[in-house]
Amino acid sequence: MGKYLHVFLIGIQNTLVYRVNFLFRAAAGLIPLSGTLYLWKAVYAGKTDGADVAGYALSQMISYYLIVTLVDAFTAVAEDDWQIAADIKDGHISQFLVRPISYLAYRFSLYLSGRAIYTVVALIPVGLFLFFLREHLSLPASPFTFFAFTLSVVLAGLLQFIIACMMALLAFWVLDVSTFIFIQFAFEYIASGHLFPLDILPRWLEQIILLTPYPYLLYFPVAVWLGRVEGDDLTRGLLIQGAWVVVGYLLLQWIWGRGIRRYSAVGG
Amino acid sequence: MPSWWRRYPALFVALWRYSITREMQFKTNFILWIIVEGLWFALQIGFMSVVYSHTEAIAGWSRWQVILLVGCSHFIQQIFTAFFLTNLSDISEHIRTGRLDFMLLLPVNTRFLISFRKVDLGAFINAASAVGVIIWALRNLGHVPRPTEILGFLLLSGAGLAIHYSLMFLLASVAFFTVRAQGIVWGYYNLFNLARIPEGAFPPGIYRRVFTFVLPMILVSNVPSQVLLGTLHSPFNAFVLTALSLVTFLISEAVWRFCLRRYSSASA
Numbered sequence: 001m002g003k004y005l006h007v008f009l010i011g012i013q014n015t016l017v018y019r020v021n022f023l024f025r026a027a028a029g030l031i032p033l034s035g036t037l038y039l040w041k042a043v044y045a046g047k048t049d050g051a052d053v054a055g056y057a058l059s060q061m062i063s064y065y066l067i068v069t070l071v072d073a074f075t076a077v078a079e080d081d082w083q084i085a086a087d088i089k090d091g092h093i094s095q096f097l098v099r100p101i102s103y104l105a106y107r108f109s110l111y112l113s114g115r116a117i118y119t120v121v122a123l124i125p126v127g128l129f130l131f132f133l134r135e136h137l138s139l140p141a142s143p144f145t146f147f148a149f150t151l152s153v154v155l156a157g158l159l160q161f162i163i164a165c166m167m168a169l170l171a172f173w174v175l176d177v178s179t180f181i182f183i184q185f186a187f188e189y190i191a192s193g194h195l196f197p198l199d200i201l202p203r204w205l206e207q208i209i210l211l212t213p214y215p216y217l218l219y220f221p222v223a224v225w226l227g228r229v230e231g232d233d234l235t236r237g238l239l240i241q242g243a244w245v246v247v248g249y250l251l252l253q254w255i256w257g258r259g260i261r262r263y264s265a266v267g268g
Numbered sequence: 269m270p271s272w273w274r275r276y277p278a279l280f281v282a283l284w285r286y287s288i289t290r291e292m293q294f295k296t297n298f299i300l301w302i303i304v305e306g307l308w309f310a311l312q313i314g315f316m317s318v319v320y321s322h323t324e325a326i327a328g329w330s331r332w333q334v335i336l337l338v339g340c341s342h343f344i345q346q347i348f349t350a351f352f353l354t355n356l357s358d359i360s361e362h363i364r365t366g367r368l369d370f371m372l373l374l375p376v377n378t379r380f381l382i383s384f385r386k387v388d389l390g391a392f393i394n395a396a397s398a399v400g401v402i403i404w405a406l407r408n409l410g411h412v413p414r415p416t417e418i419l420g421f422l423l424l425s426g427a428g429l430a431i432h433y434s435l436m437f438l439l440a441s442v443a444f445f446t447v448r449a450q451g452i453v454w455g456y457y458n459l460f461n462l463a464r465i466p467e468g469a470f471p472p473g474i475y476r477r478v479f480t481f482v483l484p485m486i487l488v489s490n491v492p493s494q495v496l497l498g499t500l501h502s503p504f505n506a507f508v509l510t511a512l513s514l515v516t517f518l519i520s521e522a523v524w525r526f527c528l529r530r531y532s533s534a535s536a
Binding site (some may be wrong): 029031053189244 | 303
């Protein structure tokens with residue numbers, strides 16, 4: 001465990017170099033967000049007598065996007081998938097195979113350090129943005145809701161890391177993984193609820209999407225925060241989320257095992 | 269009598285031929301990238317369709333008018349990608365690796381060479397799909413644009429393209445001062461998201477003024493779309509768009525010359 005803590009600390013130091021980059025990225029990401037919020041405001045302005053959209057009042061809709069931004073800052077992979085793919089392609093993983101350290105655990109430590117720095121840096125622009133829109137921001141109804149939200153963000157982070165790893169491990173089989181990562185990301189972008197809350201979709205489509213792991217990356221934690229998932233639904237949701245993490249982890253280990261057998265350390 | 273009017277087109281053709289040859293080496297990748305872009309385009313149309321399943325009009329824009337706007341925005345973005353995106357994001361690399369010195373010595377205009385070095389052929393196919401969506405939307409609206417409207421659309425799209433080009437070139441020039449300018453160039457990509465939101469959604473205020481007169485994202489695809497739809501009521505916005513395309517170009521040229529004058533090579 002100590003060695004991974006060490007990796008984490010080194011990761012913190014290395015990532016600090018990118019702090020300006022992170023700041024810029026977090027701030028730039030607010031531009032499309034502001035556009036989306038203006039679009040929704042115009043939608044609600046066009047509605048008569050304060051009607052809502054699929055049970056979302058304007059404030060809740062805005063809160064939804066704000067919490068998505070927050071969860072995304074906590075969990076999104078930054079460069080991890082590209083770096084893993086590059087490590088495989090350039091043969092850098094060889095050194096891990098001969099040492100008593102697990103490459104994936106090593107990457108996970110780096111992911112954690114990257115997220116820690118990113119969250120702290122992103123807190124400046126995102127915090128200002130949230131403050132600016134504070135009248136629309138709804139807070140968790142109770143400490144318990146907040147606890148459940150935190151738990152589901154942790155699970156979402158694990159799931160996010162596992163999915164990113166799986167895509168990166170494609171590098172064992174194909175030369176250029178970037179297109180696959182982007183295609184996967186397009187699906188993730190819509191099915192995780194990044195673009196809009198999933199329950200404004202037609203019911204059948206929402207049900208199909210809920211069968212995939214994607215909603216548990218963003219939509220579910222955000223729904224927990226907003227109090228749209230409660231009681232038994234909340235317990236069941238967390239269990240499903242946990243189950244996806246376990247399934248994902250096992251699948252990742254299996255893919256890693258297969259990949260390693262194929263790996264021939266080109267140029268390593 | 270300078271022979272530049274014959275030399276530059278010939279140079280342009282040579283650069284094209286080189287780009288085609290290079291891209292055809294990676295045919296699968298070429299097709300995969302078209303799929304990636306197509307997916308993201310479908311995602312934007314899907315988003316607007318979902319929003320319009322809950323409303324009739326956004327700031328006076330009907331469903332098909334907005335789909336046309338999304339198509340128009342994608343059209344301009346893809347033409348931009350085809351000609352400039354890679355070239356402009358490469359600038360920081362030219363500076364970092366010292367390749368710029370070599371290019372400065374060539375007997376051509378360096379800005380021309382940098383701007384037109386590579387052509388992204390796949391983007392033309394994506395631009396064609398955007399034109400398809402525009403025609404599809406027009407058919408659903410039952411609107412047949414007059415030849416003058418089509419001409420106006422093309423000219424104003426050109427102005428929008430010029431603005432994107434100049435602004436990104438301006439940002440890329442930052443690479444003269446800091447090595448990590450690539451992130452800034454990609455940050456610009458976030459601005460494209462504002463271009464596909466109907467202009468009426470932005471309330472009067474500082475935000476609207478900044479994105480109309482400084483970074484005219486609210487105009488770049490809204491104005492051409494309105495011309496095509498025959499809904500542009502006052503020519504003021506068209507005038508602003510055209511004027512800004514000239515102003516941004518002149519500013520970017522001035523900054524470029526200033527940077528070159530104080531440039532002292534990478535290896536020195």
